[in-house]
Amino acid sequence: MIKIVDLHKSxxxxxxxxxxxxxxxxxxxxVIIGRSGGGKSVLLKHIIRLLKPDSGHVLVDGTDITKLNDKDLNxxxxxxxxxxxxxxLFDxxxxxxxxxxxxxxxxxxKDSEIRKIVADRLRAVGLTGIEEKMPSELSGGMRKRVGLARAIAMHPEIVLFDEPTTGLxxxxxxxIDNLIIDTQKNFNLTSIVISHDVESIFKVGHKIAMLHEGKIVEYGTPEEIRESRNPVLVQFLSGSTEGPIKII
Amino acid sequence: MNRASTAIDNLGRSVLRNVEEMGRILLLFISVLSWMIRPPLKLRLIFKQMEFVGVKSIFVVVLTGIFTGMVMALQGYHGFRMFSAESLVGSTVALGMTRELGPVLTSLMVTARAGSAMAAELGTMRVTEQIDALSVMAANPVKHLIVPRVIAGVLMVPVLTIVADFVGILGGYFVGVPVLGINSGIFVKNITRYVDLDDIYNGLIKAAIFGLILSLIGCYKGFNTSGGAEGVGKATTEAVVLASISILISDYFLTAIMF
Incomplete structure (x- = not known):
């Protein structure tokens, strides 16, 4: 479905x-994991081409999106x-x-159909009846849930989550973790989650990829990742300051 | 020698940076033009911006215009009295307002009020990823955010200039006639005698160009903001400074061409 090939960005x-x-x-x-500032969000932005790579390819259903014009990209x-x-959210x-x-x-x-879908999506994220509220009136968690309702409004095939639990x-x-799992199941989504929250990673992920120094250094199921002896992964999961991941 | 070469190096870099920025603003302008003609036209967004740029700037423009007209009448009176030409105060105020001060001061006030707000609003949208959100929902940010603001700037600054011209002349009249004792008939007659419709039209063309400059620069600076709250503040300041300077410089060249 999505294939990232030799992607470079500076x-x-x-x-x-x-x-x-x-x-x-x-x-x-x-789930794509890695330390803060390690390029996870940059990678995510390449997957939807908010950023263009210096070289490499991102294939979505076989189409290389790095070369598309605006119309095809949309x-x-x-x-x-x-x-x-x-x-x-738009303020x-x-x-x-x-x-x-x-x-x-x-x-x-029609507006009536749209209102129905909006109510349905808000119900799916547990926020029934808040259509008239402004984003500034919402808590951080509610904003994320409304963001998720908007992300699934069009019944997409793929949903990208950029650090969904940070700051909560x-x-x-x-x-939020439960919502990610439920929406993935209910809407049969392909989900990509960027996170450095160790508990969430194992809860929501079917596959986990570790990004370190611009490369994927480990990839596998949660069990494989847990059992991995890769020193980068061991240090990341244990939260140790000693190891190959340097603190800048 | 070393210090001189560093100075030349810095000057060269600064020139290059500014030329590059002008090029980017020009590219944005071309993009705005191409999205402007592609349907659907976002009328609701355009009217909202017209209200913000136009209606909500009326108070500040009226204040600026009326006091400018009043002070021009006062200064003009003292100058003209030296050679007994007080009757020319009305036409001087009217010519000054319609040709220069109306469009320039209106644009500078709108830059301070609306141009800065455009930069701040778009800058905040950029750093909070709202502009990215528009893009991923297949909604072009230039069409949604910049086109309505530029249209509002180009249409509303001339309208505000008409208001400034009118209240400026009115202010000049109130100071000239009741306060300084100039004959009312002569005051008005000299305005109609010396001010052509071309003076007003050219002033309004200037105002439209200034409206384009301030909205385009405000949007450009906001759209290209980076670096959080500090970046938004920097973008806002840069937008006001660059737009104000651009308005004043282009005013000279427009005046040289038009009059």
Whole structure:
């Protein structure tokens, strides 16, 4: 479904991605882990081509999106939903308008149909009846859930989660993890989750990939990752300051 | 020698940076033009921006215009009195307002009020990933965010300039006639005698160009913000400074061409 081939990206002299190779399995949740500032979000932005690589390819259903024009790229983007790190809700719109936005932009549905889908998606994330609230009135956890409702509004095939539990309390973290699992099952999604929350990683992931120094250094099921002797992974999972991951 | 070469090096870099930035603004302008003609036109967004740029700037523009007209009348009176030409105060105020001060001061006030807000709003949207969110939902950010603001700038700055011209002349009249004792008939007659419709039209063309400059620069700076809250503040300041300077420089060249 998604295949990343030898992806390179630098910002100035700083090499962020240095030959990433990764295959995302269809209908599964793949978690990409790695230290903060290690290029996980940069990799995610390449998957939906918010960033263009210096070299390499991102294949979505066999189409290399790094070479697409805007029109074709928009068609591919319709397969995706994205939950951004800070939810990225539009401040000037109500919750209802936020969730309705992709439906209004990409379809010719009647307002009544759109209202129905909005209510349905908000119910799916446990936030029934908050359509008229403004994003500024919501807590961090509620914003993320509204962001997820918007991401799944179009019933996408693939959903990207950029650090969905960062900054949340343990209870809300658990609730978001459950939502990721439930929506993946209910909507039969291919999910890609960027995270450095060790507990969440094992809970939501079918496959886990470790990004270190611009490369995928380990890839496998949660069990394989747990049993891995790769020193990078061992240090990351134990949270130790000693090891190959340098503290800058 | 070393210090001189470093200075030349820095100067060269600064020139290159500015030329590159002008090129980027020009590319953004071309992109705005190409998205402007592609349907559907986002009328709701355009009207919202017209209200923000136009309606909500009226108060500040009226204040600026009226006091500018009043002070021009006051200064003009003292100058003209030296050679007994007080009757020319009205036409001087009217010419000054319609040709120069109306469009320039209106644009500078709108830059401070709306241009800065454009940079701050788009900058915040950039650092909070709202612009990325638009892109991934297959909604072009230039069409959604920049086109309505540029259209509002180009349409509303001339409208505000008409208001500034009118209240400026009115302010000049109130100072010139009741306060300084100039004959009302002569005051008005000299305005109609010396001010052509071309003066007003050219002033309004200037205003439209200034509206384009301030909205384009405000949007460009906001759209290319990086670095969190500090970046938004920097983008806002840079937008106001660059737009104000660009308005004043382009005013000279437009005046040289038009009048």
């Amino acid at each position: 910002f100035g002299k700083q090499k962020v991605l240095d030959g990433v190779n990764l295959e995302i399995e269809e209908g599964k949740t793949t 068609e591919i983007r319709k397969k995706f939903g994205v939950l951004f790190q800070g939810a990225a 000037s719109m109500t919750v209802g308008e936020n969730v309705a936005f992709p439906l209004k932009e990409q379809t010719k549905m 309390d343990p209870i809300m973290t658990e609730a």
